[in-house]
Amino acid sequence: MQQLGMGQAVNQALREEMTRDPDVFVAGEGVGVGIHDNPMFPTAGLIDAFGPERIRDTPVSEAAIAGLAVGASEAGLKPVVEIMFNPFFTLASDMIVNHAAKLRYLSGGKSSFPLVVRMKSGAGIGAGCQHSHNLEAWAAHCPGLKVVMPGTPADAKGLLKSAIRDPNPVIFIEDMLLYFAPGPVPDEEYLIPIGPADIKRPGKDVTVVTWSKMLGVAFKAAEQLAQEGVEMEIVDLRTLVPLDKETILNSVRKTGRLVVLHEATRTGGFAGEVAAVVMEGAFDSLKAPLRRVTGPDIPVPASPPLERFYIPDEQQLIAAIKEIM
Amino acid sequence: MEIPLAKKMEMLRFLLLARRFEESLTELCKIEGKIPGMMILCTGQEAVGAGVCAALQPTDAIITNHRSHSHLLAKGADPNALMAEIFCKRTGCNKGKSGTLHLAVPEVNAPCTTTVVGGGPPIAVGRAFAQQYRKEQSVTVCFVGDGATNEGSFHEAVNLASVWHLPVIFVCENNMYAGAQRHEEHTKAENIADRAAGYAIPGVVVDGNDTLAVYRSAMEARARALAGEGPTLIEYKTYRWRGHGEADPQIYQPKEEIAAWQARCPIPKLRGDMLADGSISTEALKALEAQIDALVQEAIRFAEESPYPEPHEALEDVFA
Ligand SMILES: Cc1ncc(C[n+]2csc(CCOP(=O)(O)OP(=O)(O)O)c2C)c(N)n1
Numbered sequence: 016m017q018q019l020g021m022g023q024a025v026n027q028a029l030r031e032e033m034t035r036d037p038d039v040f041v042a043g044e045g046v047g048v049g050i051h052d053n054p055m056f057p058t059a060g061l062i063d064a065f066g067p068e069r070i071r072d073t074p075v076s077e078a079a080i081a082g083l084a085v086g087a088s089e090a091g092l093k094p095v096v097e098i099m100f101n102p103f104f105t106l107a108s109d110m111i112v113n114h115a116a117k118l119r120y121l122s123g124g125k126s127s128f129p130l131v132v133r134m135k136s137g138a139g140i141g142a143g144c145q146h147s148h149n150l151e152a153w154a155a156h157c158p159g160l161k162v163v164m165p166g167t168p169a170d171a172k173g174l175l176k177s178a179i180r181d182p183n184p185v186i187f188i189e190d191m192l193l194y195f196a197p198g199p200v201p202d203e204e205y206l207i208p209i210g211p212a213d214i215k216r217p218g219k220d221v222t223v224v225t226w227s228k229m230l231g232v233a234f235k236a237a238e239q240l241a242q243e244g245v246e247m248e249i250v251d252l253r254t255l256v257p258l259d260k261e262t263i264l265n266s267v268r269k270t271g272r273l274v275v276l277h278e279a280t281r282t283g284g285f286a287g288e289v290a291a292v293v294m295e296g297a298f299d300s301l302k303a304p305l306r307r308v309t310g311p312d313i314p315v316p317a318s319p320p321l322e323r324f325y326i327p328d329e330q331q332l333i334a335a336i337k338e339i340m
Numbered sequence: 341m342e343i344p345l346a347k348k349m350e351m352l353r354f355l356l357l358a359r360r361f362e363e364s365l366t367e368l369c370k371i372e373g374k375i376p377g378m379m380i381l382c383t384g385q386e387a388v389g390a391g392v393c394a395a396l397q398p399t400d401a402i403i404t405n406h407r408s409h410s411h412l413l414a415k416g417a418d419p420n421a422l423m424a425e426i427f428c429k430r431t432g433c434n435k436g437k438s439g440t441l442h443l444a445v446p447e448v449n450a451p452c453t454t455t456v457v458g459g460g461p462p463i464a465v466g467r468a469f470a471q472q473y474r475k476e477q478s479v480t481v482c483f484v485g486d487g488a489t490n491e492g493s494f495h496e497a498v499n500l501a502s503v504w505h506l507p508v509i510f511v512c513e514n515n516m517y518a519g520a521q522r523h524e525e526h527t528k529a530e531n532i533a534d535r536a537a538g539y540a541i542p543g544v545v546v547d548g549n550d551t552l553a554v555y556r557s558a559m560e561a562r563a564r565a566l567a568g569e570g571p572t573l574i575e576y577k578t579y580r581w582r583g584h585g586e587a588d589p590q591i592y593q594p595k596e597e598i599a600a601w602q603a604r605c606p607i608p609k610l611r612g613d614m615l616a617d618g619s620i621s622t623e624a625l626k627a628l629e630a631q632i633d634a635l636v637q638e639a640i641r642f643a644e645e646s647p648y649p650e651p652h653e654a655l656e657d658v659f660a
Contacts (some may be wrong), residue, residue: 048520049591050584074490074526075457075518103456141377141428143439145455224541317653318428318436319376324651 017202020079022194024168025057025133028175029095032219033065033146036093039179039180042071043133050130055135055194058097077103081110084130084184085118093179094130101136101188102148116159117197129177130185136164137228138192138326144314149279154186155255155288159190161185161209162255166176166230167200170253173207181209190278193195212265221272221336224263224289226252229276229327236329238337245340253286263289264296278327283311303339308332314334341556347394348619349628351377351551353606354390356629358410359383361419365409365426366508368588368640376428377439381454382407384581387606389414389514392481395562398449399478401471403464406441406455407513411483413624417445423639429646436649437657458491460484461510465497467601468508475600479507479565480637480655481558486575487518489532498573502539507565510573513548515580520592533575541571548576552613579604 019027033039045051047070049063062070073080077098081143084094094279098107115128128274138147161183165171171189215230216237223233230251239245250266252259267273271295275286286307293305308327315325349623363382369379375659380400384639389410391404396415404411412422417433425432426440433445441455452463454596471478480499486496489512501508512532536543542564554576579601583590588599613618619627 022471045519050520050588052589052591072521072525073522075487076490076492078492103649106456106458106493142437143377143437143441143455145442158418311655313654313658314437317377317436317441317647320432320648320651321428321436321654322376 016199017201018197020194020197021057021165021168021171022055022057023188024172024200026191027063028058028172029057029061030064030180031181032176033069038091039070039093039095039281040071041095041097042073043080044073044075044099046070046264047072050189051113055179056136057194058309063087064294075107078110081107081115081132083113085110085128088128088130091321096130096132098132098134099144102145102151102152104134104150105133109184111160111184112130112157116157120159120173127182128184131175131187132184133187133189136188138310138315138322139192141317141319141322143317144201147315149277150311151188151255152279152283152285155285159184160256162188163209163253164188164227165253166193166227166251167226169191169200169209170213170251173205174177174209175208175251177209184207187315188227192228196231209254210257210259212262213251213253214248214262215251216249217246218248218270220270221340222248222250222263222272223264223274223276223332224250224252225276226255227278229278231295232261232327232332233276234309236332239333240336242328245336247303247334258288260292260296261313263292267293267297267320271300272339273301273305274332274339275305275309276327276332277309278310280312281307282312284309300304306335306339308335341559343478343552343555347553347616351390351490351555352610352614353628353632354393354410354414354621355386355551356632357419357596357635358413359388359414359607361408361423361441361639364636364640366586370553372450373428375440377441377549377639380406380584381439381586382410382580383511384601384605385513385515385578387411387507387551387554387610388511388548388576388578391551392511392558394555395558397478397612399450399476400562401449401467401478401480402483403460403467403480404450405457405460405485405488407485408443408453408483412443412445412450412453415445415450416448417443417450419639420637421640423643424646425595427643427646429643430649430653431642431646434558435652435657439488443496457485457488458493460488464510465506467616468501469504469508471507472504477560477566479509479562481509483511484515485518486512486514486523486532487521487526488528489535492553492587493656496541498541498571500543505568505570508571509561510571512573513578514575515578517580517584517593520582529574533573536573538585541573543573543575543588544576545577547602548578551606551608586619
């Protein structure tokens with residue numbers, strides 16, 4: 016099997032879908048000719064393969080980029096637009112939140128907006144809080160948007176291909192550090208449906224629900240805990256909206272314990288939603304109070320020791336699990 | 341306009357300081373683990389910061405962007421505190437919260453540096469509104485790149501400043517590129533200054549590598565703002581010698597173009613003018629250069645020897 020970083024996997028998905036469907040186009044800042052010349056990045060080489068008609072470098076204009084996707088998708092094209100960093104979602108958000116998410120509903124179901132907005136996200140790049148800010152819960156809070164946040168290169172590829180074929184607006188969030196963490200990706204073509212969570216590791220003692228880069232943290236903690244006889248079940252959501260409640264509930268019914276792990280800040284974070292789903296649907300199965308392991312309620316600081324403090328790690332996860340074992 | 345000798349000396353000093361400061365950063369950020377994050381420099385563009393800030397008083401404010409080092413130095417920020425922040429140390433001007441990208445130096449009225457492109461202009465409008473509201477004799481300068489003028493926020497801000505006659509100077513540092521895009525690839529108007537017409541304010545094009553011309557144009561815009569005549573958009577034509585950031589391999593910037601602009605370096609121009617008209621002697625120039633060198637060396641020493649913040653300090657400073 017090929018070993019790819021997440022950026023390369025995204026790149027393959029884009030190439031395959033653009034080859035399959037001439038209506039798919041890519042637009043954003045530096046998606047054609049950029050300030051990086053790195054094969055690990057998602058849009059590397061696309062302009063050579065598909066030309067500037069379909070790989071559109073835009074001015075620094077996030078509202079126009081997102082609006083381009085809204086208008087073009089209504090006309091039947093399949094835009095995949097890039098918002099360079101998750102914090103710049105704010106500049107694009109009117110088009111996404113008030114328009115992409117709502118216009119189909121406002122039309123009484125007559126119009127649809129099959130678009131994908133890709134965003135780079137995550138702490139750990141030393142650039143500070145205007146480049147690192149995980150806002151997935153914002154997007155998830157807007158009915159009409161699907162929200163995908165893969166944790167492995169293989170998932171990223173299969174999910175992005177589904178996102179491009181989906182008749183709805185999809186927010187697709189890629190953690191930048193995963194670009195440089197190669198993993199196996201099937202050689203043959205495949206799709207991964209948007210919606211189902213994936214049990215990345217079965218276990219009987221505690222359920223850890225997580226997504227994106229935190230999947231790696233969960234795996235590290237699981238290894239360590241296994242040596243102490245605690246078997247963690249890792250539920251990788253992959254998709255926040257629609258949310259696979261059944262997989263979460265079934266896992267908690269089995270293990271009786273839940274920890275939700277995400278990098279985003281705590282208050283109003285998506286862990287709260289997962290917790291509420293479990294309290295409503297599997298309260299009787301819980302043997303202990305649930306726990307959240309998340310970033311603290313601060314903007315992401317630039318200085319390395321501060322940024323490390325921000326990012327949840329396996330020791331915090333293990334400590335949270337031990338509290339409820 | 342006769343430019344006082346002391347002003348010329350000030351500008352030369354800040355040109356040299358910004359250049360030495362950033363040349364050192366180019367070298368330092370090659371050392372693995374030395375400086376975290378991105379490194380965005382204005383090498384070759386220093387005349388804009390030096391010339392504009394020389395036209396300002398301490399009570400005037402500047403709002404700057406991701407390419408801020410020369411603006412902040414010229415506004416009087418302490419090189420030690422800037423360098424330490426760039427190194428992400430606790431003694432940095434923002435205690436390691438910012439790093440190089442959002443250096444805030446309210447002590448010298450450079451309170452909000454933003455790396456969100458287009459984030460500055462609306463804030464500058466607010467800062468200038470406060471100056472007008474309190475009837476202060478001061479102005480706010482907003483530094484943006486050419487690319488930033490394609491954000492909606494820029495246009496909303498310039499319009500509001502125009503309608504309310506706010507004492508703000510929009511300084512567009514046109515270094516010919518926004519990321520990998522050349523000016524003509526992102527903007528049809530030949531001059532960014534042409535955009536001023538849409539808001540019925542003066543739009544001025546100035547050679548951004550001619551420090552004295554930069555100074556004069558900023559003085560005029562400031563006088564206009566203080567007279568209650570509202571904002572000016574000044575476009576300084578200049579060039580980015582380095583990549584967008586130090587990690588940028590510059591595949592899209594022709595080598596000959598870089599060389600041609602390096603030949604128009606602002607430093608020899610001002611230095612040459614000052615030597616020619618006798619404003620500075622060769623010896624005094626040598627002494628000044630040595631002094632700047634020592635200043636930068638001291639800033640690096642200070643930054644290197646300073647401690648990192650303690651991890652839990654991350655929790656401080658969120659709320660007042
Ligand atoms: C809202 C937003 N979009 C994109 C970026 C990424 N970015 C940083 S600088 C830059 C180019 C800005 O060009 P310009 O305004 O001309 O300034 P210059 O870098 O040339 O000084 C881009 C696209 C950003 N920081 N903020």
